[in-house]
Amino acid sequence: MRVLSRLFRRLFLEKLGDAHRAGKLKFFGDHVRLTDPGAFADWLKPLRQCECVVYAKRSSAGPDAVLAYLSHYTHRVAIANSRLIALDGYGVTFKWKDYRANERCRYNTMTLTADEFIRRILLHVLPAGFHRIRHYGLFANTTRKDNLAQARELLMSEKTEPPTDAEINDADTTHSGSPDTSATYLRPDCGAALIIIESFERGQLPRAPPRQVNAL
Numbered sequence: 490m491r492v493l494s495r496l497f498r499r500l501f502l503e504k505l506g507d508a509h510r511a512g513k514l515k516f517f518g519d520h521v522r523l524t525d526p527g528a529f530a531d532w533l534k535p536l537r538q539c540e541c542v543v544y545a546k547r548s549s550a551g552p553d554a555v556l557a558y559l560s561h562y563t564h565r566v567a568i569a570n571s572r573l574i575a576l577d578g579y580g581v582t583f584k585w586k587d588y589r590a591n592e593r594c595r596y597n598t599m600t601l602t603a604d605e606f607i608r609r610i611l612l613h614v615l616p617a618g619f620h621r622i623r624h625y626g627l628f629a630n631t632t633r634k635d636n637l638a639q640a641r642e643l644l645m646s647e648k649t650e651p652p653t654d655a656e657i658n659d660a661d662t663t664h665s666g667s668p669d670t671s672a673t674y675l676r677p678d679c680g681a682a683l684i685i686i687e688s689f690e691r692g693q694l695p696r697a698p699p700r701q702v703n704a705l
Contacts, residue, residue, distance in 0.1 A: 494541040501541075502533060557588075567613035574598060581606040 508514050509529050516523045523529045548555045568583060575582040582600045601609070627636045675682060687696065 490543045490545050493543045493545065497543065498537070498539065498541045502536060506530075506533070567610050576603075 505514075506529075509526070514523075523532055572584045573581070574584060580600045580602045582598055583606075585597055585599055587595050587597060627633070627640065629636075689696075
């Protein structure tokens, strides 16, 4: 709360100073003297020591509920077109979902006047230069298309070759004797090499084991 208080104070005073230098502030009566930049700067000095009141408290439902609520606004802006039902002389009618209600009562309709509907829409529009969600690494917006294409190409070109008989025999020998530290797959409990009996590519099923028939 203390950090937010000082942050809001600094940002407010900076924007106020920018507006004064741009000539966007008008003064009348006893405050005409504040038109002078020096007088305005002196008038702002006591305000730099004032503590802004910031109201903040923990969510009663916990951080998971806050994350669930904010997650609905990471990709979409306010409302999808599929939720709009009607636009007439009464206003805008749309569907909304009550997450606190039971499954049968979650979906409802609401009608707002056109100006109120637009006001609520604009509450979800971010200022220029802000993004709702930002990806890094492979999913960075500037190189995402090329990175994903290269990743898919590498994954599809990778093939697993089945082990040879010599490799299987070496694994058997290592398991019966001393552990082989050069093996790719080692059991963490005993250090023995993993014996590969079959390898199959992605999307394929392993071969079914042969059926045993007991002769009577």
